[in-house]
Amino acid sequence: MNCNDVSEFLDRMIFEEVSAGDDLVKHIDACPDCSREYLDALKARAAVAMARGNNPELIAPIDLTDDIMQAVDRESGKTAVLSVYLAKLLAAASIALCMVFGYEQFEVVRKVSALEIQFSQAGSGFQYTGPARLAASLDIRNSGISLSKVEKVLAAGTGTRLASFMDIQKRFINRKQK
Amino acid sequence: MSQDLQEIISATMNGDHAAFRKLVTMYQQPAYRLAFRILGNEDEARDAVQETFIKIWQKIGSFDTSREFAPWMFRILANTATDRQRAILRHPMVPMDGVMQKIEYMQQHDQATPAENRELAILISRIADTLPVKQRLVFLLRDMEGMASAEVELITDLDENAVKSNLYHARKKVREKLVQLFEKERNIV
Numbered sequence: 001m002n003c004n005d006v007s008e009f010l011d012r013m014i015f016e017e018v019s020a021g022d023d024l025v026k027h028i029d030a031c032p033d034c035s036r037e038y039l040d041a042l043k044a045r046a047a048v049a050m051a052r053g054n055n056p057e058l059i060a061p062i063d064l065t066d067d068i069m070q071a072v073d074r075e076s077g078k079t080a081v082l083s084v085y086l087a088k089l090l091a092a093a094s095i096a097l098c099m100v101f102g103y104e105q106f107e108v109v110r111k112v113s114a115l116e117i118q119f120s121q122a123g124s125g126f127q128y129t130g131p132a133r134l135a136a137s138l139d140i141r142n143s144g145i146s147l148s149k150v151e152k153v154l155a156a157g158t159g160t161r162l163a164s165f166m167d168i169q170k171r172f173i174n175r176k177q178k
Numbered sequence: 179m180s181q182d183l184q185e186i187i188s189a190t191m192n193g194d195h196a197a198f199r200k201l202v203t204m205y206q207q208p209a210y211r212l213a214f215r216i217l218g219n220e221d222e223a224r225d226a227v228q229e230t231f232i233k234i235w236q237k238i239g240s241f242d243t244s245r246e247f248a249p250w251m252f253r254i255l256a257n258t259a260t261d262r263q264r265a266i267l268r269h270p271m272v273p274m275d276g277v278m279q280k281i282e283y284m285q286q287h288d289q290a291t292p293a294e295n296r297e298l299a300i301l302i303s304r305i306a307d308t309l310p311v312k313q314r315l316v317f318l319l320r321d322m323e324g325m326a327s328a329e330v331e332l333i334t335d336l337d338e339n340a341v342k343s344n345l346y347h348a349r350k351k352v353r354e355k356l357v358q359l360f361e362k363e364r365n366i367v
């Protein structure tokens with residue numbers, strides 16, 4: 001047991017729950033340098049423990065949620081209303097592309113991306129990153145995900161209009177298959 | 179991921195503000211803690227958290243739902259706060275007078291006032307400020323926030339060994355600086 005061993009132990013002791021073995025304690029007691037290092041390490045450990053503690057400064061201000069929501073509303077601005085509408089439209093478009101034309105997946109993604117770009121250019125700096133791309137990126141045919149599940153997920157957030165739109169598409173396809 | 183969280187996230191992906199509000203309520207506290215750790219200032223922490231959630235709102239469509247949400251969020255937060263920190267040219271230095279006495283007092287009395295806690299939290303984060311970016315982030319996540327190594331790996335995109343070695347160097351430097359401070363105070367007294 002030497003001064004280096006003690007120093008290595010103290011490195012850990014400040015940040016981790018470790019206790020010194022008998023050999024180490026014996027050396028610290030006998031060595032003035034290590035005794036001083038040990039006392040400093042104890043203080044350092046106390047400082048670190050207190051800095052870790054759950055002090056009031058680390059508690060989020062009570063009005064933070066409202067602040068964030070207001071900022072998000074400001075950020076999306078009037079396009080927030082538009083975005084829900086676009087989301088529906090794009091989701092419908094991607095589903096329709098899959099169903100009606102039986103496109104390869106990358107084709108659907110490409111078309112939907114093009115639509116997104118068009119929409120984002122039309123709206124003031126509006127960047128669409130919503131469910132349409134998600135829908136388009138799901139490889140429905142090869143992944144074993146059923147189309148009806150995708151429809152359900154999308155319809156849950158996109159309202160009756162899309163649901164009925166998809167319903168029409170489905171009937172259209174069923175007729176075509178018969 | 180829990181069923182609840184999954185539903186909240188998929189509703190948020192569909193542009194549902196109420197669902198997003200729930201998400202904010204669930205994660206703002208840990209987000210704020212870490213932001214404060216990185217920035218050491220309430221106003222900056224607040225702004226960083228706000229900026230982070232705006233980014234999350236905008237980017238939620240690219241979130242991979244087969245993954246955990248928290249590391250994704252912390253990663254955006256850590257990047258946002260670190261960028262902000264770089265942008266702040268100099269923090270006003272917090273006076274460090276009597277740090278040793280304070281620590282001794284707290285050790286004896288086994289307690290600290292909120293003000294003292296705050297000073298220590300800031301002191302440690304000032305010391306952490308002097309570390310290279312990666313070391314600092316690993317140190318704050320692991321030693322200050324008490325996150326598991328695996329979590330830290332996800333947030334920082336570092337592998338296990340890199341996390342270990344960054345933590346090792348960070349701890350060494352933090353200890354050195356604290357000891358230097360104690361020495362200085364011993365000389366003043």
Ligand SMILES: [Zn+2]
Nearest residue numbers: 002003031034
């Ligand atoms: Zn020694």
